[in-house]
Amino acid sequence: MKRARVITFKIDGQDIGAHEDETILELARQNGIYIPTLCFLEGLSQYGGCRLCVVEVKGTDRLFPACTTYPIEGMEVFTDSDRLHGYRQDILQFLFSERNHVCSVCVSNGNCELQGLAFSTGMDHVEVPYLNPQLDVDASHPLFGLDHNRCVMCTRCVRVCDEIEGAHTWDVVGRGADARIVADLNQPWGEAASCTSCGKCVQVCPTGALFRKGASVAEMRKQATFLPYLSQMRAGWQNEEK
Amino acid sequence: MIDRFEKIKRKEREAAAGVDYTIGVCVAASCLSLQGDKVLDAFQEGIEGPKEEGSPPSRCRAKGVGCLGLCSRGPLVSVTKQQDQPADDQSRVLYQDVTVDDAPRILEAHEADKTVPDILCPTDTPFFERQIKIVLENSGKIDPTRIEEYIAADGYHALLEAVTEMTPNQVIDEIVRSGLRGRGGGGYPTGLKWTTVAKAQEEKVKYVICNADEGDPGAFMDRSVLESDPHRIIEGMTIAGYAVGASRGYIYVRGEYPLAIGRLKKAINQARRQNVLGNGICGTTFNFQIEIRLGAGAFVCGEETALIASIEGKRGQPRPRPPYPAELGLWHEPTLINNVETFANIAPIIRNGGDWFASYGTATSNGTKVFALAGSVAKNGLIEVPMGITLHEIVEELGGGTANGHQIKAVQTGGPSGGCIPASYFETPVDYESLKKLGSIMGSGGLITMDETSNMVDVARYFMEFCMAESCGKCVPCRVGTVHLHNLLDKIYNGKATHKDLALLERLCSFVSETSLCGLGQAAPNPIRSTLRFFREEYLDLLVDEPVHAISEEVAA
Numbered sequence: 001m002k003r004a005r006v007i008t009f010k011i012d013g014q015d016i017g018a019h020e021d022e023t024i025l026e027l028a029r030q031n032g033i034y035i036p037t038l039c040f041l042e043g044l045s046q047y048g049g050c051r052l053c054v055v056e057v058k059g060t061d062r063l064f065p066a067c068t069t070y071p072i073e074g075m076e077v078f079t080d081s082d083r084l085h086g087y088r089q090d091i092l093q094f095l096f097s098e099r100n101h102v103c104s105v106c107v108s109n110g111n112c113e114l115q116g117l118a119f120s121t122g123m124d125h126v127e128v129p130y131l132n133p134q135l136d137v138d139a140s141h142p143l144f145g146l147d148h149n150r151c152v153m154c155t156r157c158v159r160v161c162d163e164i165e166g167a168h169t170w171d172v173v174g175r176g177a178d179a180r181i182v183a184d185l186n187q188p189w190g191e192a193a194s195c196t197s198c199g200k201c202v203q204v205c206p207t208g209a210l211f212r213k214g215a216s217v218a219e220m221r222k223q224a225t226f227l228p229y230l231s232q233m234r235a236g237w238q239n240e241e242k
Numbered sequence: 243m244i245d246r247f248e249k250i251k252r253k254e255r256e257a258a259a260g261v262d263y264t265i266g267v268c269v270a271a272s273c274l275s276l277q278g279d280k281v282l283d284a285f286q287e288g289i290e291g292p293k294e295e296g297s298p299p300s301r302c303r304a305k306g307v308g309c310l311g312l313c314s315r316g317p318l319v320s321v322t323k324q325q326d327q328p329a330d331d332q333s334r335v336l337y338q339d340v341t342v343d344d345a346p347r348i349l350e351a352h353e354a355d356k357t358v359p360d361i362l363c364p365t366d367t368p369f370f371e372r373q374i375k376i377v378l379e380n381s382g383k384i385d386p387t388r389i390e391e392y393i394a395a396d397g398y399h400a401l402l403e404a405v406t407e408m409t410p411n412q413v414i415d416e417i418v419r420s421g422l423r424g425r426g427g428g429g430y431p432t433g434l435k436w437t438t439v440a441k442a443q444e445e446k447v448k449y450v451i452c453n454a455d456e457g458d459p460g461a462f463m464d465r466s467v468l469e470s471d472p473h474r475i476i477e478g479m480t481i482a483g484y485a486v487g488a489s490r491g492y493i494y495v496r497g498e499y500p501l502a503i504g505r506l507k508k509a510i511n512q513a514r515r516q517n518v519l520g521n522g523i524c525g526t527t528f529n530f531q532i533e534i535r536l537g538a539g540a541f542v543c544g545e546e547t548a549l550i551a552s553i554e555g556k557r558g559q560p561r562p563r564p565p566y567p568a569e570l571g572l573w574h575e576p577t578l579i580n581n582v583e584t585f586a587n588i589a590p591i592i593r594n595g596g597d598w599f600a601s602y603g604t605a606t607s608n609g610t611k612v613f614a615l616a617g618s619v620a621k622n623g624l625i626e627v628p629m630g631i632t633l634h635e636i637v638e639e640l641g642g643g644t645a646n647g648h649q650i651k652a653v654q655t656g657g658p659s660g661g662c663i664p665a666s667y668f669e670t671p672v673d674y675e676s677l678k679k680l681g682s683i684m685g686s687g688g689l690i691t692m693d694e695t696s697n698m699v700d701v702a703r704y705f706m707e708f709c710m711a712e713s714c715g716k717c718v719p720c721r722v723g724t725v726h727l728h729n730l731l732d733k734i735y736n737g738k739a740t741h742k743d744l745a746l747l748e749r750l751c752s753f754v755s756e757t758s759l760c761g762l763g764q765a766a767p768n769p770i771r772s773t774l775r776f777f778r779e780e781y782l783d784l785l786v787d788e789p790v791h792a793i794s795e796e797v798a799a
Contacts, residue, residue: 048561048716049718049759050717050718051717051718051719051757051758051759054757063756063757065562065759068562086753087753087756087757090719090750090757091718091757094718094719094722094723095718097722098721098725127746128726128746128750129726129729131725153718153721171557172715175540175714176710176712176713176714176721176724177713177715177721177722177724179714179715179721
């Protein structure tokens, strides 16, 4: 197979050597530069929905999501600035205001990526009014539960179910703020015939939206070994394809 | 092939020569909703129905035609005298607000070479005289359900010339020379887009897509073109297919346009039968198939990557660009995607040459633009004007000012992605750059006029409500931001907001437009930004220093 061309560019002033087919996010991580992400998960396809990873590029006012943007020779990327920091806080504020995220009663308290991002970006208050929508909890599955109140619509569950498990139980229904994760054709999870009960979706969920039944407040911890497994699965799959 | 076209032309001429008057009844959606079809039936009944013994055969024939333009006075009926053919707009008689009962009167009058003065529509007004018709050249003249009339009006001649006498590169050169820019709103040079797709790897399968998912509030240009002259789109797409090396095309029409869909389907079948579509087009080795795909009501599917996902059978949501569809489009193949009006311009450009087209319009925006003139103006309808015409001319001269005696306050162009332009800027020429400078966009051609009775905060709120309902929900800034922006506007309009809320509104506007994934979110704050820029005092008038009972109300809720 023809390997992509090698180029050099800069992230935050640091010289980076790269293949043309590596994203800015991958390269930043390889070089120890932190860019916050939420919908991105190594081993799954890129989505570009959360917009937390937006970066600045010298010479343009436009912002680019690091997870789906490929560098070009001589590009100068900046991953942190007052503007980006403010926008990242805004995105987190939007997410907290959109549904009902109450950490003190959440199974994932202390193990939540949304909570962690709020800590690390210093988002200490929500400026916009809370929308407080009335949302359901689907507890029809014997092993797991889905709490729409805590969902951030990152679609990691949709992608892991489709791309790794191959079941495609999950999908998205509705538009805009009414968009929801649904099992099969908008059925209760417990009645979804395609679900293999593998639990991959629960492992990749960044918040407490998908949880193991029986977990109480702050008890829902993810398996640390699952994520490496995910990228290995993906890598193996890609090699087979080639 | 050309012999066949000539034969069809001759037959059409003979049919027209058999009578003295040809009566054209508008059968596009607007006039149909006012019983235009019943009017047509009444004319046919009057011509072909039982007559008194010994009376001579009728000197008239009646047919359905496409949009006649002045939609607010429909149903419209045009009467063309035989020796006037080919008729231009000025030499025919037009009747407005025609009812079923008027049909016998019109017939009777014209049998005696007279007219019916009380329902006569004056055609010596700027609304008709200032228009230059390229896209709409056949609208209101030919029967959209008959390919023979399209061919008789020089239709498919451009395709024949392209596939038999020109190389694909020559076709593209002609488009580049015309300076045509995308009519869907972005204004990307069409020739450049065609070149990019043509240059994509030769061994690849390529696709041509016509974006007919017209969704801006108040816009109906594409619908009218599809209903009035469907063959024009088929011809434009087939020429595009030949130029870029594609053999399959898709027309993505919104499901809310059943009449347009029906006429397109009929037109595709007719075109296949005439060998101007399908395999071995015009006796050459060029093959091109067109399929229709229906949209299911999502506005965002007008965004090209979402449209492609929708054709593929996936959830219609956009993906980040680049890669652009020209490189990685439908089924991951290079794809040319243009708007209805862009394709409608192709055949005339090939027929008359790129330089001819470039002679219309301004230096950077060539040709004409079709606008759907809506709102407070006296004359609502479909107009085609040269680029560079001023807004004042469109609104005050063509549109005839307001119907209710109020002053025009602003026009809104570009739908929910555009902005409001105040009357003080009406001397601005209509071209891509000038409108952009004013914080609006050319858009697909919706032009909504508003008079003094409109409140601009309410206008912005309306458009934000639209964006909120139509956001796909993929990216956070658009999904949540449109809700917050709408709520803030609602708060301001209801007199409950403070200066702090206005500051938040302005900050969120730039946040949403800079971080959103696709054009819908990036442009969603435009109606707010442009109204804030030109009508800031209307926002300030509604602000209160302290929120009135805000706390107690929240508790109560």
